[in-house]
Amino acid sequence: MQKRQQFFARLRAMTGKIAASSVAAAIVVWGMRRLLRKKRFAKAVSCQNFISNVSDIGVSVKNVLVNTMTSFVGTPASNETRSSGIDESFEPRAEESELPLAIQSKVLRHISFHDVYDIGKEGKEEVLGTGMHGAVLVAKHRKSGRRVAAKCLEEPDTNTLPEEVTLYLRLSHPNVCRLLQAFVEKNGEIWICMELCAGGELFELAAGTSSVKREGASMLDTEARIAVLVKQMAAAIRYIHSMGMVHRDIKLENWVFASPQQERLKLIDFGLATQIVTEGRAKKLMQMCGTCYYVAPEIIGLKDGAICKGDGYGQEVDVWALGVLIYMLVSGMPPFNGKNHADVIWNIANFKYCDDPLAEHFEGRRWENVSPQCKDLIRRCMEREPEKRLTAAGVQMHPWLCQVASGQMPLMALAPVLKDLCFAGTRMSKCTALAHICGSLASTIYLSPETWTLYKDYFMALECLETLAPKGALSISKLVAAFEEVVAQPEKEKSNGSELAHVDSFRSIAALDRTGDGRLHFFEFLGAMIGAGRIQIHEADVADVFAAFDVDRDGIISEKDMTSIMKDQEAQVLNRTTSSENLAFPIEDRTTLLEALNRKPCWASELPMPPAVVPPKPVEAAPNPPQMQKLLSKAKLQMEWQVQRQVAYRDVRSAVKLKSLNRGYRTPDPSPTRNAEKEEDQTSGAGLGSPRHRISKAAQSMVQLSDLDWRKRSEAEPSKRPN
Numbered sequence: 082m083q084k085r086q087q088f089f090a091r092l093r094a095m096t097g098k099i100a101a102s103s104v105a106a107a108i109v110v111w112g113m114r115r116l117l118r119k120k121r122f123a124k125a126v127s128c129q130n131f132i133s134n135v136s137d138i139g140v141s142v143k144n145v146l147v148n149t150m151t152s153f154v155g156t157p158a159s160n161e162t163r164s165s166g167i168d169e170s171f172e173p174r175a176e177e178s179e180l181p182l183a184i185q186s187k188v189l190r191h192i193s194f195h196d197v198y199d200i201g202k203e204g205k206e207e208v209l210g211t212g213m214h215g216a217v218l219v220a221k222h223r224k225s226g227r228r229v230a231a232k233c234l235e236e237p238d239t240n241t242l243p244e245e246v247t248l249y250l251r252l253s254h255p256n257v258c259r260l261l262q263a264f265v266e267k268n269g270e271i272w273i274c275m276e277l278c279a280g281g282e283l284f285e286l287a288a289g290t291s292s293v294k295r296e297g298a299s300m301l302d303t304e305a306r307i308a309v310l311v312k313q314m315a316a317a318i319r320y321i322h323s324m325g326m327v328h329r330d331i332k333l334e335n336w337v338f339a340s341p342q343q344e345r346l347k348l349i350d351f352g353l354a355t356q357i358v359t360e361g362r363a364k365k366l367m368q369m370c371g372t373c374y375y376v377a378p379e380i381i382g383l384k385d386g387a388i389c390k391g392d393g394y395g396q397e398v399d400v401w402a403l404g405v406l407i408y409m410l411v412s413g414m415p416p417f418n419g420k421n422h423a424d425v426i427w428n429i430a431n432f433k434y435c436d437d438p439l440a441e442h443f444e445g446r447r448w449e450n451v452s453p454q455c456k457d458l459i460r461r462c463m464e465r466e467p468e469k470r471l472t473a474a475g476v477q478m479h480p481w482l483c484q485v486a487s488g489q490m491p492l493m494a495l496a497p498v499l500k501d502l503c504f505a506g507t508r509m510s511k512c513t514a515l516a517h518i519c520g521s522l523a524s525t526i527y528l529s530p531e532t533w534t535l536y537k538d539y540f541m542a543l544e545c546l547e548t549l550a551p552k553g554a555l556s557i558s559k560l561v562a563a564f565e566e567v568v569a570q571p572e573k574e575k576s577n578g579s580e581l582a583h584v585d586s587f588r589s590i591a592a593l594d595r596t597g598d599g600r601l602h603f604f605e606f607l608g609a610m611i612g613a614g615r616i617q618i619h620e621a622d623v624a625d626v627f628a629a630f631d632v633d634r635d636g637i638i639s640e641k642d643m644t645s646i647m648k649d650q651e652a653q654v655l656n657r658t659t660s661s662e663n664l665a666f667p668i669e670d671r672t673t674l675l676e677a678l679n680r681k682p683c684w685a686s687e688l689p690m691p692p693a694v695v696p697p698k699p700v701e702a703a704p705n706p707p708q709m710q711k712l713l714s715k716a717k718l719q720m721e722w723q724v725q726r727q728v729a730y731r732d733v734r735s736a737v738k739l740k741s742l743n744r745g746y747r748t749p750d751p752s753p754t755r756n757a758e759k760e761e762d763q764t765s766g767a768g769l770g771s772p773r774h775r776i777s778k779a780a781q782s783m784v785q786l787s788d789l790d791w792r793k794r795s796e797a798e799p800s801k802r803p804n
């Protein structure tokens with residue numbers, strides 16, 4: 082004990098003497114690691130607090146130390162210990178520090194959700210939908226008035242963000258709903274703000290229960306229109322898979338329309354998503370989860386006639402679910418049905434199509450008007466063997482989806498966009514601070530539907546450069562090659578040449594890659610467009626970003642603020658160029674930042690109009706209209722769906738009601754936490770936990786047991802099967 086005290090005394094003296102030196106940092110971190118290895122948490126925390134109190138060490142060294150401590154120990158004991166100018170709230174937690182800064186700045190720990198957003202109009206909440214986590218509500222940003230969708234998750238340990246949030250934060254694709262901000266509250270709640278998709282659920286549209294008013298033809302009245310939607314779904318799934326993730330809950334309810342006017346679909350609900358590929362290696366998942374009708378057969382195992390865990394599954398389960406979804410959209414019924422969830426699961430495990438024997442062969446009244454290509458796509462998505470199933474890329478390239486316009490543009494027409502990218506990259510490579518600010522803005526900015534559609538279309542047109550089935554992000558090398566071909570080369574050929582001919586296109590375009598994965602994601606592309614002065618930025622847009630970068634909260638973004646949150650090599654770039662015309666430090670106020678951001682590019686030229694991605698509305702009735710609405714309104718199935726939904730809603734609502742007596746509108750997941758549930762599932766092999774139709778684990782194991790008992794018997798003696 083005495084020795085340890087001496088060690089600390091020496092450490093203290095030493096750190097005081099050589100404050101601000103990296104040697105001190107190394108020693109203190111080494112000491113901390115030792116303590117933690119010996120599980121001396123109390124000492125470690127006091128060491129952490131000590132570092133926070135040392136006032137004479139440089140801010141960046143101090144931040145490194147404090148971050149390192151925090152990643153080991155967690156948040157320090159009290160707020161007073163951290164009053165020396167560093168904003169504790171900005172410090173990323175261990176898993177967040179892996180994320181690029183532009184994404185980290187979306188996680189807010191120092192501001193409460195309720196200080197930034199108002200929920201509902203005149204005290205009345207606007208509910209967008211209800212799920213296992215309670216209601217998803219409309220919230221209004223106080224400063225800008227923009228409306229977002231907000232959901233409250235509960236995490237007992239605020240040091241770790243739920244996987245749903247960490248994965249969601251990393252995604253940026255035109256067909257994936259954007260997670261704008263996550264607020265980590267002191268009471269353990271996590272509020273996530275997503276872009277508001279006001280067009281309603283695809284499920285409600287298909288079932289004819291949507292309350293959203295739409296003009297013109299239904300989006301599901303012809304196969305061509307359904308194909309437009311499916312193409313977007315395949316693009317989103319491929320993107321998620323290319324990020325090494327699996328969604329595990331692809332279903333009609335989890336696709337929402339961006340707005341009532343648009344046929345733009347967005348994927349929501351990453352509650353069951355997980356990282357499946359790490360360091361290039363894909364693992365097999367064992368947890369039984371998903372939504373009843375959409376569960377792939379490999380998720381469920383069969384042993385001696387009883388349902389058990391399968392042998393493991395991978396990303397193919399999302400393609401299976403997509404196949405089920407297309408099946409439902411064109412035929413109006415699910416492929417596998419049953420009296421209850423266990424029945425459905427049993428049928429899936431045994432690959433027994435629903436009551437109608439023709440369903441398996443896609444024949445009968447419901448399939449009369451469905452094209453052979455569409456049936457072929459469904460069949461290939463719903464291959465029983467996962468290895469034989471199409472991949473998401475395969476779905477994108479399937480002939481049935483070739484009828485949908487690709488959004489491709491001639492490369493020449495894209496030259497102004499490529500110039501913008503290079504211009505923004507040059508600015509950002511000279512000024513890393515600008516790159517971070519543009520990245521953060523792109524992650525959180527509100528864009529009008531027109532602006533959003535325009536830049537999404539350019540993004541998709543550039544994606545077409547890559548392959549027939551793009552991965553949802555732009556390859557840096559392909560962009561550089563395209564720039565050289567249509568911009569730099571023609572400029573070089575001109576006798577007097579121009580600035581563009583000599584630009585280092587690779588260095589410039591690579592500077593836009595904030596995630597460092599060799600690809601430009603949609604938010605990085607938007608960041609480039611902001612950096613090029615194309616997207617008009619308003620004061621309300623920069624408020625949160627300004628606050629996030631003003632680390633010491635003195636009302637200016639100083640060089641010290643920026644260096645304290647940047648990596649060393651980035652800070653050097655910052656130091657070299659602080660006086661450059663790009664963005665001089667300190668940034669005194671938001672107006673200065675706004676002016677810098679709204680500066681037009683010197684190379685600017687007229688942007689081309691992107692082609693319409695959505696096919697024109699058919700003048701006459703299409704040759705193969707599945708007439709979903711009619712079909713669904715008559716079908717018995719619709720009743721079943723609605724009854725099930727109502728029951729599910731009622732269950733959730735009663736849970737919500739009970740909770741809301743204690744907590745107002747905050748309606749957390751009734752189970753301890755999703756992650757805990759996931760882990761428990763993995764070890765115990767307990768039943769299926771599917772959102773909305775999710776059966777509680779206990780209830781389900783009861784269902785399984787009682788159900789499977791008679792099943793075993795009835796398999797042997799079919800006549801004894803109960804009705």
Ligand SMILES: Nc1ncnc2c1ncn2[C@@H]1O[C@H](COP(=O)(O)OP(=O)(O)OP(=O)(O)O)[C@@H](O)[C@H]1O
Pocket residue numbers: 209210211212213214215217230232258275276277278279282334335337349350351352771772773
């Ligand atoms: N960004 C959004 N814009 C509009 N509506 C949304 C948005 N996010 C969710 N909703 C609505 O809220 C419903 C529930 O959302 P979500 O699925 O994310 O919640 P959950 O609690 O995770 O539900 P689940 O039980 O399905 O896991 C959705 O089905 C949808 O109708």
